Amino acid sequence: SYVLTQPPSVSVAPGKTARITCGGNNIGSKSVHWYQQKPGQAPVLLIYYDSDRPSGIPERFSGSNSGNTATLTISRVEAGDEADYYCQVWDSSSDHEGVFGGGTKLTVL
Amino acid sequence: QVQLVQSGAEVKKPGSSVKVSCKASGDTFSNYAISWVRQAPGQGLEWMGGIIPIFGTANYAQKFQGRVTITADGSTSIAYMVLSSLRSEDTAVYYCARRIGGSGTNWLDPWGQGTLVTVSS
Numbered sequence: 001s002y003v004l005t006q007p008p009s010v011s012v013a014p015g016k017t018a019r020i021t022c023g024g025n026n027i028g029s030k031s032v033h034w035y036q037q038k039p040g041q042a043p044v045l046l047i048y049y050d051s052d053r054p055s056g057i058p059e060r061f062s063g064s065n066s067g068n069t070a071t072l073t074i075s076r077v078e079a080g081d082e083a084d085y086y087c088q089v090w091d092s093s094s095d096h097e098g099v100f101g102g103g104t105k106l107t108v109l
Numbered sequence: 110q111v112q113l114v115q116s117g118a119e120v121k122k123p124g125s126s127v128k129v130s131c132k133a134s135g136d137t138f139s140n141y142a143i144s145w146v147r148q149a150p151g152q153g154l155e156w157m158g159g160i161i162p163i164f165g166t167a168n169y170a171q172k173f174q175g176r177v178t179i180t181a182d183g184s185t186s187i188a189y190m191v192l193s194s195l196r197s198e199d200t201a202v203y204y205c206a207r208r209i210g211g212s213g214t215n216w217l218d219p220w221g222q223g224t225l226v227t228v229s230s
């Protein structure tokens with residue numbers, strides 16, 4: 001089955017830019033979706049189709065996808081962005097399953 | 110706007126089964142698919158499977174094949190997930206979510222609030 005690899009943790013100072021990567025074999029040929037999960041809460045869709053934002057998601061959150069790496073970029077990081085972030089793709093070759101990355105804990109210093 | 114409300118926390122004995130419900134409101138239930146995802150304590154998200162209510166057909170992640178059953182009742186707009194032969198490793202928060210897709214991909218939005226299932230003797 002398809003495997004997505006995320007760094008376990010990323011740290012960033014307030015006001016700076018955070019980049020969270022999601023690696024997979026030729027992931028650029030797939031659509032990548034991103035979720036934010038704060039402690040004790042359900043995940044929330046952050047980005048879909050690599051770079052589209054649902055209504056209500058700030059423009060500070062953006063996504064890109066090329067080659068073997070997809071990237072979630074958070075600009076002007078705020079304390080409230082501290083959360084776990086998960087990437088996800090749809091694996092049509094494996095009984096049509098969703099696949100999640102292992103998640104990245106974003107710490108705002 | 111679609112909202113998903115799940116049933117309450119459960120405590121189960123090893124070897125038993127658990128049934129978690131997910132009630133949808135705010136849109137026509139049969140217009141979309143429902144997926145189930147679980148999260149063990151301190152761990153990441155794990156896809157379990159899903160169903161398209163209008164067709165009644167479910168698909169399951171290979172890991173859970175034979176142990177999970179997902180159904181949907183269009184008359185009540187409720188989806189169900191039954192996990193059988195429970196073991197301690199099944200202790201987790203179970204989420205339902207609306208599955209949206211197109212062009213060969215799918216994503217989840219929104220999610221239910223989650224249901225904690227604790228398996229303990």
